[in-house]
Amino acid sequence: MFLSLRFTHCVLVFCSLTVCGCFGGSAEQIERAAVSGTITYDGKPLPEGSIQFVPGTDASGKPLRGKAVQALISEGAFSLDADQGPVVGMNQVLINATKKTGKFQEFDGQKTEILKQYIPAKYNTNSTLTYEIKSGENTADFALETK
Structure with missing residues (x-):
């Protein structure tokens, strides 16, 4: 006992x-900040899509702590409040947009239309975009081009 x-x-x-x-x-505590901005593609507002901010490294080259965050783009605009925003510091940016192809696939009896990424890979899967998030409010505007 x-x-x-x-x-x-x-x-x-x-x-x-x-x-x-x-x-x-x-x-x-991981510091986050608010960010909003506009995305244009070939000079026009991106109708819809998504933008991700992926934590990069700090000034000494150490990886920033925290998770990637994502916002939806509508009529070329996006916004994230500080509590849902990206980590303060350098972030890699990925922008995605898809369009319908007119082709369909069937999976488990469900027929869905196939979507195709139409933004060049240099803005998403092989992104060269970065943005430094600072404490407080941030405005991040990106002008994307086909070439």
């Missing part, structure tokens, strides 16, 4: 330390 009480006591102490954050420090 003494062993059982000692084990229970140890479990309770471990749980309280873990809940209090005393067992390895508190979680590091």
